[in-house]
Amino acid sequence: MTEKSMLVVSAHSADFVWRAGGAIALHKKNGYRVKVVCLSFGERGESAKLWRKGPDMTIEKVKAARREEALAAAEILGAECEFFDLGDYPLRVSDEALLRLVDVYRDVQPAFVLSHSQKDPYNFDHPLAMHVAQEARIIAQAEGHNPGQKIVGAPPVYAFEPHQTEQCEWIPNTFLDITEVWDVKRRAIECMAGQEHLWEYYTRVAQQRGVQAKRNIGIAAKRDIQYAEGYMRLTPAVVGDLS
């Protein structure tokens, strides 16, 4: 049987850790191949601590540091990382980059796709990443694009949790129980030396989502959920049972 796989499209090189680290570790554990595409390193907009190190800091040094952190985290989580290095603040995605992402889809044949929320007034790179993730998925489904290649099916698309959920009109209609891989996610988080102030923040996010997930299966349920990740599924589910 073919190995199942999943795809994460991350605007900046750390996003996949905070927001989808649990999903990556859990599916990896369950036998999935995990591919992460980082559209940029977040070198300008999400590396404040590095820039404050002094006037000797350069964009190349920041990118190198960010790449190193991302690779360390990806290794812990069990993901392959590909860096598109498209720049950030603002991120811009050319049609060439879009088609490169289509190639990734065709290669990975993901069972599902994770990316950012469709709206984020605090960060315009994030919705663009999701837009590109969706547009590439549609092109990857087209028989007339690189005819002869295997097209992709209709992998469900999920938006992972943004920083200020309500302002982003992001609603978690799916909770993923990550209790059994929480320690892995936490270790990956700790690779993000430049954003230490966020470690506890995202630990609390996982705890709150854990409590909510528990409530959504009923407090009397036997399953204990300590940590969870919330996702907003954008595409309909096709099922054979409603429970």
Added chain:
Amino acid sequence: MTEKSMLVVSAHSADFVWRAGGAIALHKKNGYRVKVVCLSFGERGESAKLWRKGPDMTIEKVKAARREEALAAAEILGAECEFFDLGDYPLRVSDEALLRLVDVYRDVQPAFVLSHSQKDPYNFDHPLAMHVAQEARIIAQAEGHNPGQKIVGAPPVYAFEPHQTEQCEWIPNTFLDITEVWDVKRRAIECMAGQEHLWEYYTRVAQQRGVQAKRNIGIAAKRDIQYAEGYMRLTPAVVGDLS
């Protein structure tokens, strides 16, 4: 192991057939106990053909005919039917009736619940039925309601398809493949002698949803879907795998 069960809350006595007949037949086939609560018979607002039979028609005769049709359909589908006989156009639900529905929840302990869309500008009985279905579910979860009884968990709530979906702001985020039980649903539909004009209409609904469900698993998928029902899931899912 305990038998699984499902609950359908239907504003009028025929609604469960058109809108959830496939789900009922399919889950019955798969071993579920199926309970249907009909809040009214639809005797005033959805029995035009009966009323046109002439001046001898009475409300009691209409209700008896509607009950008979509903029971015949329920038998084909494999559901137990309970009639609350609360009147229609307008449906009104007293707190006493609400608590009777809570008793049904406690008794049935459903794995999931189906009812109407939360908005329906063409029919105010429908949203009320859903409101009551949700409120009874919440009360059935309360430890202080009839202490000592077994409380219910957090069964997912789904809205089945209304007549004019877009006007009802109803979005099908879940498709149920009912191909293998379509003939059962069609036979149940044909019990609705008073609304024969709708037989073909709802057959076409099932075909359209079948095409859409197929598209949402990808046209290259092996599974063939001829008939489907659309549902709008209102409560978050808690899962262990995102594919």
Added chain:
Amino acid sequence: MTEKSMLVVSAHSADFVWRAGGAIALHKKNGYRVKVVCLSFGERGESAKLWRKGPDMTIEKVKAARREEALAAAEILGAECEFFDLGDYPLRVSDEALLRLVDVYRDVQPAFVLSHSQKDPYNFDHPLAMHVAQEARIIAQAEGHNPGQKIVGAPPVYAFEPHQTEQCEWIPNTFLDITEVWDVKRRAIECMAGQEHLWEYYTRVAQQRGVQAKRNIGIAAKRDIQYAEGYMRLTPAVVGDLS
């Protein structure tokens, strides 16, 4: 040929003047029968000036004064007025009152219906009036309600303009050119002696909507529009030409 007719459901006795006076005068001029139902007199919540006249003022005196104003305005506009006297702040509509409104529908057989916006955070009587106008319409369509009576068709429902449109999520998708009857509406407005501070306000509303209506037919169009009323049509149109 039968006379065409229209129905206005007004929460308080002055609402129909400010908000639909132009529509009433225009359709009256064009041969319509116009029926207005005032659910209350607005005696508690919209009669501040009367109450300030001193401690001798009583609820009955306020209602009498409001009735007189409403009748004077209705006469100028050409409408029949029926007062349900259900009380205001809060308005409450019993099922008995609802069925009385159903009788009005059956009697009037309106070509279209006007009432309040579906949301109004400043005034909870307004959305209730619209809710009742819609529910009565649905019941009036039911063959099983007073069998033998002529049922109503599917008259379009419009929400007229609330005081603070944006807060009410009211969007004018229909502009009615009332230029030719503006003087009639203004005279009717001036019957509202107790709310003189609103005369200029609603004159400006009509002017602004006139400018906007003009813009929506194109500034190069020959038709001149000085005054208009905005409406939010809630029900779909069925047409034979899209221009």
Added chain:
Amino acid sequence: MTEKSMLVVSAHSADFVWRAGGAIALHKKNGYRVKVVCLSFGERGESAKLWRKGPDMTIEKVKAARREEALAAAEILGAECEFFDLGDYPLRVSDEALLRLVDVYRDVQPAFVLSHSQKDPYNFDHPLAMHVAQEARIIAQAEGHNPGQKIVGAPPVYAFEPHQTEQCEWIPNTFLDITEVWDVKRRAIECMAGQEHLWEYYTRVAQQRGVQAKRNIGIAAKRDIQYAEGYMRLTPAVVGDLS
């Protein structure tokens, strides 16, 4: 008197047939000039059957086949077709192409405009086509664009029906009765040899919309509606009568 005209902006060369074929045939019959702009041929994303013919297939052959089908359908419907050939999956519209569409507006002076829904998670070319249709309309209204040319007025803009309406947040506020031209639309549909699997699908769409249109004029109304098209009107109507 000048001939009236209408404009359709179609993302791919077949869209106008499935989605607006009835409107085209009906208005043509009633004396309108009908202009269709096809932004692309749908050669990559909507020509799966052609691509499956084998490795000899080329993009130019697909485009030629799609053009032929579209022209055949257009002839049956009575429309003039102009192909912009901008490519699909992804469609991209340069400012040059946008201004070419402005020229079409100025030339055609349409009484109304039809294009795609403003959102479509299954197809990003569709919303772009509507965006361009609206932007070109606005520029065509500007006196400073090619001064001296006759500017356009404010033609109403309608979104025709997408494949999965609810996911597209498309709400049909206007139904067009196409019963009398249904046979014409069906013949045009049958020109789409490459998408035969959709013939019955769109026939059922027309039947469902017919039933709904009938319901929206009231089941007691004399007019019989067998087939209809749904439209979402985006621009306000300016009227002289509300019935």
Added chain:
Amino acid sequence: MTEKSMLVVSAHSADFVWRAGGAIALHKKNGYRVKVVCLSFGERGESAKLWRKGPDMTIEKVKAARREEALAAAEILGAECEFFDLGDYPLRVSDEALLRLVDVYRDVQPAFVLSHSQKDPYNFDHPLAMHVAQEARIIAQAEGHNPGQKIVGAPPVYAFEPHQTEQCEWIPNTFLDITEVWDVKRRAIECMAGQEHLWEYYTRVAQQRGVQAKRNIGIAAKRDIQYAEGYMRLTPAVVGDLS
């Protein structure tokens, strides 16, 4: 100068502590009179721990325990508490109770009002409490209600934070810095012996809102915010400066 005051309308007797405890403590510290109305004790739906104490538990004992906890918390926070004892799961508010709340408004003359979110699929008592809070406010503004009493102005209305914010369509457009009174709120929280599992949950809520509030003033700002409460302001602000 008159003392300023604020009003909190709480569906159950503990809600005001978790959700508005910081606002109460802070405004009390700054000289406000704080009035809390508890519509019910939450005796059936939010007292699971008490009910599990055994078969000797009665509704009266639960109510007494809940009242005691609420009073202890209110004393720490500095609020006056009034219990309407209307029952919960389901909460029902008669017109008599509504008018009692109007009396509270007239007496307190609040500078602003806090209550629940307008939607909450997990708890139907919460939106009802907000509905009543708003309707009572409107009646309290009416000159014709108890003429001669001092009417209330237009106090802003805020919805405090519900348990699952996104599902409730609650968006925090206002953050209140409660750092300086956090210890007071925490002590009040600890009075809720029956819901100890929520202590840490709501501590984390305050920390997360603190981080977000800090971000919304800019990370470079000097003000340090450790704890905050989020509010959704429902009524427009009228200001003299936009910064």
Added chain:
Amino acid sequence: MTEKSMLVVSAHSADFVWRAGGAIALHKKNGYRVKVVCLSFGERGESAKLWRKGPDMTIEKVKAARREEALAAAEILGAECEFFDLGDYPLRVSDEALLRLVDVYRDVQPAFVLSHSQKDPYNFDHPLAMHVAQEARIIAQAEGHNPGQKIVGAPPVYAFEPHQTEQCEWIPNTFLDITEVWDVKRRAIECMAGQEHLWEYYTRVAQQRGVQAKRNIGIAAKRDIQYAEGYMRLTPAVVGDLS
């Protein structure tokens, strides 16, 4: 202490006068530095009167006339004006222009920012201006953009009033009392010789918003408001008092 400042991003050279003239005059009076960026002159789409002067009119003449009017208005209001001259109908903003706007942010360090509504079906230049205003603000916050420069904080963003508010989904959650500077705004408005038809329109807008603002502080409040501007605040407020 440093002078406070505000920034206005105007799509066309007259927008800032009609829509934010009161805010500019008021804050200027209160000691603010006011900077206005005009992305275009509105030379093609909003200068109809100039173009009608005859065939000798050129784009350069129109731009010169518009610049002169804008400068005259800005002088009356007390604002500095910078013209980006990017063209209109359609406005297009290159990344170079975006970064020029970032420079303005860094230089001005605004306490708040005003621009257009996020949606405007009548004018696609307007939402683009707001988008750019927001994206530039985000980049100006990034430490990695021109490291060493002083980054900006988190200035609140407001959308000023569009022409047809409801169609633009613009909701005024903030009213600014401009009574004391109304005469200044009116004089600035009168500089717009080419759009004299709008003078009275925007005077009425200010009067209507004045009435509404008054209602939102309570009709019994002492403060008299004759003229106001409505704003839609897009970013959360962080406050220390809720009244």
